[in-house]
Amino acid sequence: MPVSARNVFEGRITSLVDGPVNAEVELTTAGNDRIVAIVTEGSVQSLGLAVGKEVVALVKAPWVMLMAGAPDLRCSARNQLAGKVRRLTKGGVNCEVELALPGGTIVHSVVTNEAVLDLGLKVGSEATALIKASHVVLGVPA
Amino acid sequence: MPVSARNVFEGRITSLVDGPVNAEVELTTAGNDRIVAIVTEGSVQSLGLAVGKEVVALVKAPWVMLMAGAPDLRCSARNQLAGKVRRLTKGGVNCEVELALPGGTIVHSVVTNEAVLDLGLKVGSEATALIKASHVVLGVPA
Amino acid sequence: MPVSARNVFEGRITSLVDGPVNAEVELTTAGNDRIVAIVTEGSVQSLGLAVGKEVVALVKAPWVMLMAGAPDLRCSARNQLAGKVRRLTKGGVNCEVELALPGGTIVHSVVTNEAVLDLGLKVGSEATALIKASHVVLGVPA
Numbered sequence: 001m002p003v004s005a006r007n008v009f010e011g012r013i014t015s016l017v018d019g020p021v022n023a024e025v026e027l028t029t030a031g032n033d034r035i036v037a038i039v040t041e042g043s044v045q046s047l048g049l050a051v052g053k054e055v056v057a058l059v060k061a062p063w064v065m066l067m068a069g070a071p072d073l074r075c076s077a078r079n080q081l082a083g084k085v086r087r088l089t090k091g092g093v094n095c096e097v098e099l100a101l102p103g104g105t106i107v108h109s110v111v112t113n114e115a116v117l118d119l120g121l122k123v124g125s126e127a128t129a130l131i132k133a134s135h136v137v138l139g140v141p142a
Numbered sequence: 143m144p145v146s147a148r149n150v151f152e153g154r155i156t157s158l159v160d161g162p163v164n165a166e167v168e169l170t171t172a173g174n175d176r177i178v179a180i181v182t183e184g185s186v187q188s189l190g191l192a193v194g195k196e197v198v199a200l201v202k203a204p205w206v207m208l209m210a211g212a213p214d215l216r217c218s219a220r221n222q223l224a225g226k227v228r229r230l231t232k233g234g235v236n237c238e239v240e241l242a243l244p245g246g247t248i249v250h251s252v253v254t255n256e257a258v259l260d261l262g263l264k265v266g267s268e269a270t271a272l273i274k275a276s277h278v279v280l281g282v283p284a
Numbered sequence: 285m286p287v288s289a290r291n292v293f294e295g296r297i298t299s300l301v302d303g304p305v306n307a308e309v310e311l312t313t314a315g316n317d318r319i320v321a322i323v324t325e326g327s328v329q330s331l332g333l334a335v336g337k338e339v340v341a342l343v344k345a346p347w348v349m350l351m352a353g354a355p356d357l358r359c360s361a362r363n364q365l366a367g368k369v370r371r372l373t374k375g376g377v378n379c380e381v382e383l384a385l386p387g388g389t390i391v392h393s394v395v396t397n398e399a400v401l402d403l404g405l406k407v408g409s410e411a412t413a414l415i416k417a418s419h420v421v422l423g424v425p426a
Contacts, residue, residue, distance in 0.1 A: 004350040004399035019163035021303035043360035062204045062346045066146040076185035076280035091376025092233025115146035134276045134418045138360035161305035204346045208288040218327035218422035234375025257288035276418045
């Protein structure tokens with residue numbers, strides 16, 4: 001995939017709710033994961049988005065928030081993907097965290113080193129990736 | 143708080159405006175700071191959001207823009223929090239900047255090293271944190 | 285410009301579509317580039333946004349996704365700016381990529397080092413910057 005986004009989820013549109021400015025689009029992957037995206041009505045028109053169409057959901061790693069431990073917090077983020085930490089790559093300020101979902105999908109997140117310490121994240125830790133619907137870009141194979 | 147988001151603002155919902163796809167939710171903290179969030183109507187329903195309810199607003203550090211000096215620019219970012227730089231942590235490309243608000247709340251931002259130079263940010267500098275309403279995730283204690 | 289956002293596009297509003305919660309605002313730059321932003325109706329009112337008004341569009345570098353090579357993917361991101369890589373600054377996890385557009389505008393993006401490798405980005409590579417409309421902050425000179 002020729003995009004810098006570390007997260008590329010392939011699927012088919014299973015729901016589409018129109019508004020005057022924005023539309024809410026749900027795609028379901030082959031592994032039955034569901035991703036919700038908010039895109040403009042302009043994009044719905046120009047990309048010809050409709051239920052049944054094949055699309056990819058693109059999410060940059062810094063848009064992915066992580067939640068760890070027993071989740072005592074319910075969140076407005078429409079996308080909540082539970083998995084296990086598979087790899088940590090530390091930089092000066094940030095750390096890239098790779099989460100493996102049960103179906104094998106890898107979710108990439110960039111969080112601060114401080115957050116990794118606070119959450120006690122290490123390889124094997126259980127964590128949930130939170131992605132706001134408005135942070136998802138939809139792509140259509142040309 | 144078991145989340146990687148460096149900014150967690152606790153408060154109560156003081157306003158809620160519904161739309162067909164999105165809703166605008168305002169929360170007010172104990173220190174009387176107000177945070178505006180845009181979330182989907184799906185989240186309003188599933189979290190039972192309503193005026194008076196206790197919520198937390200979660201914002202990742204890279205989602206926070208900084209403005210420095212005498213602000214000669216008015217912005218569409220619904221959240222504008224003025225404070226003083228308390229700490230700077232430099233990496234290879236990015237710098238984490240901590241801003242202390244008058245009420246004691248700390249706002250965490252990640253900006254490029256170049257931006258820190260351009261704005262002349264150092265400990266003690268006055269700066270304003272800008273946060274778009276559509277970048278705020280709302281959480282409800284379970 | 286006293287903001288940390290690495291991307292500041294100056295222009296005039298050429299279109300404005302209102303919704304109950306959000307509005308879609310298009311600005312056109314002097315070089316005829318068009319930038320689409322989604323802002324809240326609250327901001328349309330408080331900033332007095334209207335067709336013809338001078339505004340700046342602010343976009344942080346980590347919010348810019350890059351697409352390289354022959355683009356076989358059409359995207360929902362309303363802003364797609366094609367140019368050539370002018371400079372790469374590597375850190376431990378992230379890399380800042382500067383893209384020069386044909387009209388001379390520089391677009392700044394922060395992506396992971398891994399993405400730079402995957403896309404084979406180097407100075408002179410052709411790439412397209414993708415920016416979601418909901419990630420653009422609008423500013424009005426005070």
